[in-house]
Amino acid sequence: MSGTALDPRTAPVFPMAARSAMGDTQLRKNVRHATDVIQGKRARVVGEMPDWQELREAGKRIRQHTMAHLDVYLEEFERNCTKAGGVVHWARDAAEARRIIVDLVKATGSDEVIKIKSMTTEEIQLNPALEAAGIHPFETDLAELIIQLGEDQPSHIVVPALHKNRQQIREIFRTKMNLPELGERPQDLADAARMFLREKFLRVKTGVSGANFLIAETGGVCVVESEGNGRMCLTLPETLITVAGIDKVVPRFQDLEVLLQVLPRSATGERMNPYNSIWTGVDAADGPKAFHIVLMDNARTEILADAEGRQTLNCIRCGACQNACPVYRQTGGHAYGSVYAGPIGAILTPQLMEMEHAQSLPYASSLCGACYEVCPVKINIPEVLIHLRNKVVEQNGMRNVEALAMRAMGMIFQSERRFRAAQRMGRIAESPLVRKDGQGQGWIGWLPGLLGGWTQVRDLQSMPKETFRDWWEKRGTDGK
Amino acid sequence: MRVSLFITCYNDTLFPETGKAVVRVLERLGHTVEFPAGQTCCGQMHWNTGYQAEALPLLSRFVAQFKGAEVVVVPSSSCVAMMRDHYPKMAEQLNDAALKREVEELLPKVFEFSEFLTKRLGLEDVGAYYPHRVTYHASCHGLRNLGLGDGPLRLLRAVRGIDLVELQGVEQCCGFGGTFAVKNAEVSSAMLAEKTTAILNTRAEACTACDNSCLMHLQGALHRQRTGVETVHLAEILASDDGTR
Ligand code: SF4
Numbered sequence: 001m002s003g004t005a006l007d008p009r010t011a012p013v014f015p016m017a018a019r020s021a022m023g024d025t026q027l028r029k030n031v032r033h034a035t036d037v038i039q040g041k042r043a044r045v046v047g048e049m050p051d052w053q054e055l056r057e058a059g060k061r062i063r064q065h066t067m068a069h070l071d072v073y074l075e076e077f078e079r080n081c082t083k084a085g086g087v088v089h090w091a092r093d094a095a096e097a098r099r100i101i102v103d104l105v106k107a108t109g110s111d112e113v114i115k116i117k118s119m120t121t122e123e124i125q126l127n128p129a130l131e132a133a134g135i136h137p138f139e140t141d142l143a144e145l146i147i148q149l150g151e152d153q154p155s156h157i158v159v160p161a162l163h164k165n166r167q168q169i170r171e172i173f174r175t176k177m178n179l180p181e182l183g184e185r186p187q188d189l190a191d192a193a194r195m196f197l198r199e200k201f202l203r204v205k206t207g208v209s210g211a212n213f214l215i216a217e218t219g220g221v222c223v224v225e226s227e228g229n230g231r232m233c234l235t236l237p238e239t240l241i242t243v244a245g246i247d248k249v250v251p252r253f254q255d256l257e258v259l260l261q262v263l264p265r266s267a268t269g270e271r272m273n274p275y276n277s278i279w280t281g282v283d284a285a286d287g288p289k290a291f292h293i294v295l296m297d298n299a300r301t302e303i304l305a306d307a308e309g310r311q312t313l314n315c316i317r318c319g320a321c322q323n324a325c326p327v328y329r330q331t332g333g334h335a336y337g338s339v340y341a342g343p344i345g346a347i348l349t350p351q352l353m354e355m356e357h358a359q360s361l362p363y364a365s366s367l368c369g370a371c372y373e374v375c376p377v378k379i380n381i382p383e384v385l386i387h388l389r390n391k392v393v394e395q396n397g398m399r400n401v402e403a404l405a406m407r408a409m410g411m412i413f414q415s416e417r418r419f420r421a422a423q424r425m426g427r428i429a430e431s432p433l434v435r436k437d438g439q440g441q442g443w444i445g446w447l448p449g450l451l452g453g454w455t456q457v458r459d460l461q462s463m464p465k466e467t468f469r470d471w472w473e474k475r476g477t478d479g480k
Numbered sequence: 481m482r483v484s485l486f487i488t489c490y491n492d493t494l495f496p497e498t499g500k501a502v503v504r505v506l507e508r509l510g511h512t513v514e515f516p517a518g519q520t521c522c523g524q525m526h527w528n529t530g531y532q533a534e535a536l537p538l539l540s541r542f543v544a545q546f547k548g549a550e551v552v553v554v555p556s557s558s559c560v561a562m563m564r565d566h567y568p569k570m571a572e573q574l575n576d577a578a579l580k581r582e583v584e585e586l587l588p589k590v591f592e593f594s595e596f597l598t599k600r601l602g603l604e605d606v607g608a609y610y611p612h613r614v615t616y617h618a619s620c621h622g623l624r625n626l627g628l629g630d631g632p633l634r635l636l637r638a639v640r641g642i643d644l645v646e647l648q649g650v651e652q653c654c655g656f657g658g659t660f661a662v663k664n665a666e667v668s669s670a671m672l673a674e675k676t677t678a679i680l681n682t683r684a685e686a687c688t689a690c691d692n693s694c695l696m697h698l699q700g701a702l703h704r705q706r707t708g709v710e711t712v713h714l715a716e717i718l719a720s721d722d723g724t725r
């Protein structure tokens with residue numbers, strides 16, 4: 001996994017990747033522990049909000065409204081940001097965004113940048129592009145720093161290094177920061193990171209950030225974080241380059257009133273983010289002297305055009321769905337082969353990447369609905385998963401075993417006569433596989449082909465002699 | 481009341497005892513029960529796996545069978561969730577105004593079995609006797625899509641002789657998820673293992689739920705591991721009595 005970018009075009013399909021992830025007991029323990037802790041905190045701070053459901057509904061409305069008028073709000077943002085002294089760039093796709101950012105950095109004459117965590121820069125694989133251009137990026141978010149030094153990949157959208165435990169982190173710091181004496185208390189690790197980063201903050205003159213929200217009404221950009229590294233990256237450099245998906249816009253400043261309540265509670269179980277930075281263009285007296293923002297589409301307008309998939313864009317990247325998802329909790333994030341993992345990744349990645357590269361992801365869910373239940377903007381993730389599964393089926397056509405079986409079953413269910421015949425046939429077909437147990441009950445311990453997944457760890461009871469409908473009919477004629 | 485039963489393809493074929501139990505409880509409560517013979521499947525498996533074209537005709541079939549019903553009772557939370565969450569959209573997709581109207585009229589009359597007892601009839605005690613140690617698993621669809629809440633538990637608490645024990649992580653998915661159990665067999669098994677461990681920790685003799693699909697999944701592992709723990713649909717517990725009635 002290390003070093004290679006997560007990309008569904010090259011990653012193994014989910015069931016295969018999940019199998020190898022699940023073989024890593026340390027990783028599973030770390031993921032389980034971290035998600036348990038965050039879920040517990042989230043439940044506590046959500047529980048103290050009597051109007052949580054109303055807030056969710058308000059969050060959903062704001063996002064829905066924005067998406068319905070995205071063009072208007074993007075233009076409004078561009079106007080107001082420009083007026084405040086920012087420079088707005090538009091990028092159609094990842095390649096264009098990378099090119100714009102690399103050129104902007106080069107123009108500053110700097111061969112280093114400090115970065116504040118941004119899933120969007122992961123999405124477009126910015127770091128390798130910077131390095132290829134001779135520019136060294138320094139991640140300043142603690143988790144991203146761990147990932148970068150460990151030559152690893154993020155596995156969670158809010159807590160990217162949640163698959164690592166303290167001992168593993170200490171080992172990475174010890175070797176990569178050259179600190180043979182490093183202690184293992186959290187304080188020791190935090191101190192080491194602080195020393196390492198402080199020097200970068202003071203030296204590097206160009207910053208690259210993501211954005212949590214773009215405010216159309218003011219042209220301002222909002223980043224929320226917990227460590228203060230963001231505040232440093234956003235204020236100390238001479239040039240600040242921000243990259244954001246076009247879905248990040250919100251209409252009014254006041255909309256943050258809702259979103260900045262639901263986001264931190266859902267993401268990290270905090271009532272409020274310790275650092276909420278909003279900057280609007282540039283100011284001669286303070287902060288960066290040049291501000292650029294790259295507004296990137298990268299398939300988002302296509303998602304917007306799909307009436308059923310559209311709600312995916314309402315996501316505010318809180319990661320709550322990941323922590324709640326029983327599948328993610330078993331496998332961790334890397335199994336998704338995508339920078340966006342868990343339930344949101346399972347719906348976002350296939351739409352961002354063109355379906356054929358991520359066909360297994362919409363099936364990486366039992367449709368239990370835990371993700372929908374926690375989503376602070378009420379994205380009906382199961383509904384979108386089903387919608388995408390239909391796209392997978394349509395892409396694959398009818399020439400495979402599963403599709404043929406499904407079609408046959410469909411035909412059977414369309415006629416009572418055929419259904420009854422199939423019930424009888426089933427009893428005959430299964431009979432060579434059935435073994436009687438001590439109580440005279442029949443069980444199947446092995447099934448062929450696709451169904452073999454079932455009998456790896458489970459038995460299947462043999463079919464009863466009489467169906468309900470047979471019993472019902474007999475009962476009618478017997479007069480009970 | 482005249483109650484029409486939708487027994488589901490799954491219960492009909494694999495778990496007929498559940499349907500019989502539903503009949504028994506409803507008749508004991510004085511209702512008239514009917515079973516429209518042309519019913520087959522709600523279309524859930526097809527729809528949820530992505531086979532919309534195969535699922536759509538099953539909607540029309542369901543509506544044709546139950547059009548005039550006073551109420552429809554279904555002993556499966558996931559099938560009812562399928563109908564409530566997706567039938568209106570399917571009717572929309574078929575672009576059939578009459579069908580759409582019929583679906584709108586029919587859906588409010590469709591109830592999951594425990595929901596029918598607690599919400600529609602306002603009952604808790606249905607006169608059952610079941611002297612066993614039992615734990616209850618809240619199926620995801622019942623819990624989240626139908627919002628059954630503690631309805632099933634209230635019914636169980638009113639059963640005479642029962643020793644009802646709480647299941648740790650009662651709201652966690654058992655890992656079945658229809659074709660998920662086959663397509664992602666490893667992950668499904670890992671989720672299942674957590675659930676069976678929790679069940680064994682209760683030292684219950686039986687685990688119950690409002691959905692035979694979860695129960696079949698649990699039963700498969702409990703049997704493979706030779707635990708001796710049984711699975712039993714809620715309706716079957718409620719149908720049991722001590723023979724004095
Ligand atoms: S889909 Fe919802 S829960 Fe998941 S990250 Fe996005 S906003 Fe958060």
